[in-house]
Amino acid sequence: MELLQLQYFLEVARLEHVTEAARSLHVTQSSLSKTIQRLEEDLGVPLFDRTGRKLKLNEFGSRFLRRAERALFELEQGKQEICDLSSPEYGTLELAVTTASTLPNILSAFRVKRPHVHFHVQMLTTQEMVTRLDRGEVDFCLSSPPIHGDDIECQIVFIDPILVAVPKGHRLADRSSVSLTELSEEWFIGVKKGYGTRDLVDSVCQSVGFVPQYVYEGDEPARLSALVEAGIGIAFIPSTARNEREQLTYLQVEDHEIIREIALLWHRSRYLSRTALEFRELVIEYFDALSK
Known part of the structure; x- marks a missing residue:
């Protein structure tokens, strides 16, 4: 079983359409179909029910999806941890917000503190934020309302x-x-x-x-x-x-x-780099000062 097979499987499972998944992955449809077919042969079972180019996860696929997501999530966490250890003064932050009114001041203060850190911010609905957080695609969320879940740490800050x-x-x-x-x-x-x-x-x-x-x-x-x-x-x-x-x-x-209520959210299982920990500390301090 290859890493590429898992990455392709996750994208097809997300979109449930060969053409759209191939376009998203920037590969040909035939290459994508063959990769998924080899994965199914390795596992000995079909992972999708097929109707033309449309695919729907079957029970085998749904069960395997949870394991594949966890495996790729852990590999990505390992990659981030190594990057953090090798280049502690640099780093990246993926942020999602449903409330952006305080963001300029927070990002400005953080840029002064860590000028070499690259950050990317997305304005999302509450449901979109939960999805990205569950997938491990964002480090932190600033959310109103607060979001609670088994894998979500939620700290109300203001x-x-x-x-x-x-x-x-x-x-x-x-x-x-x-x-x-x-x-x-x-x-x-x-x-x-x-x-x-x-x-x-x-x-x-x-x-x-x-x-x-x-x-x-x-x-x-x-x-x-x-x-x-x-x-x-x-x-x-x-x-x-x-x-x-x-x-x-x-x-x-x-x-x-x-x-x-404005809350800071992060995934309980996600590795938090030193950059991320410093950002969390700055956010908490910012809202503490705003409350006084």
């Missing part, structure tokens, strides 16, 4: 109040607070469903008898303030995303405490 942002000249702009029921006829700017803050505020609004009407739904939280400032609608904005330089008024919610 309690973040949710405010209502309105543009200057809005009927509520001279207020410091507002009740949710007063917002029932407003147009809203927000992120798409699946992001923690959106799901949270939708649930709270529904509990008082209305469903927010959105004129804009996106996946870039940083853009919300600009759209509110332009008078397109109002928005629920976490306090950590508040920007005093913008022409906005931020209102407290009177009758409900709307807060989001």
